[in-house]
Amino acid sequence: MAAEESDERLAELLATAAGLMLLDLQASGKFVGKSLGQAGDARANAMLMHELRAARPDDAILSEEEKDNVVRCDNRRAWIVDPLDGTREYSEGRSDWAVHVALAIQGVPKVGAVALPGLGLTLTSGSPKPLEPANVPLKMLVSRTRPAAEAVYVAEKLGAELLEMGSAGAKAMAVVRGEADIYLHTGGQYEWDNCAPAAVAVAAGLHVSRVNGSPLVYNCADPYLPDLLICRKELAEEVLRLAAEYSPG
CATH class of the missing domain: 3.40.190.80 (D-Maltodextrin-Binding Protein; domain 2)
Structure with missing residues (x-):
């Protein structure tokens, strides 16, 4: 990933790439059950950390899969990442799991990308779609x-x-x-x-x-x-x- 990408585009590219990596791992058959979830968490996290540190070296990062350091709180920009949200669903071969890549600026969630790899979708803050009418019933x-x-x-x-x-x-x-x-x-x-x-x-x-x-x-x-x-x-x-x-x- 290139450092010159906008924050919105970077989040989208990373979430999508991690999702594709997780799909490939799932399809490989090398892991099953809990071991699949553990391997997916570890591999997606390693990729996201490497790319974020390369593209945004001055920013803080908070990831579910990394040891936390509260020094990050001194940074106005913090990337907040869940490499595999819904590990159980992923391990079970369901589609209702996600990859989260977000940027909080001074505590406010300003940038976000949520990949839904099982559905082939990535939704982002950079390209919102018009809301559909409310459901009846709700x-x-x-x-x-x-x-x-x-x-x-x-x-x-x-x-x-x-x-x-x-x-x-x-x-x-x-x-x-x-x-x-x-x-x-x-x-x-x-x-x-x-x-x-x-x-x-x-x-x-x-x-x-x-x-x-x-x-x-x-x-x-x-x-x-x-x-x-x-x-x-x-x-x-x-x-x-x-x-x-x-x-x-």
Whole structure:
């Protein structure tokens, strides 16, 4: 990759290239099950780190697969990367996994690319597509394995249909692509899980925030970022109200 590429183009090229590498590894048959996920994580991460360090040597990097160094917090520009979001889905041969490459500038998700290699797509903040009309009935995305109780409650109140899907990136991009209208998550995530999806969703004109309505902030000393809401803007106020209204038990 060339250092002179724009940030948007660099993110797109890297996410796409990592996705193709992961597809090739999957098709090789050299690894199966958990070992496939582990090999995919390691190889995609090594490639992304090498290319980012070459193209943007002055920028900080936060990756799920790298040992963290909070010195990065002193840098106004931080690349936030998940080399393989949805390792379980990837290992199972499903399509709902992703590669995330994002750039946060002063804590704001400014640039993002989310590759969906199983679908042959890369969505970016640099080339947002017009949003599709809302679904009727509304559709809300939840985890395949641990749907958030708040999301189930909100869906019931809105009369929304629940759709189970794998990785965070796949779910967020389903909203961007118009397959769903709301992605509400409260089950715990880290910055690399949602920075690229947030940047792409913001560029697409969607509402993006924490579940209490506050902004998502990146390149923090503690990268734990446990909840988020990505939805159509006209739904945001009601979804936030219902999420706040939810009470366990």
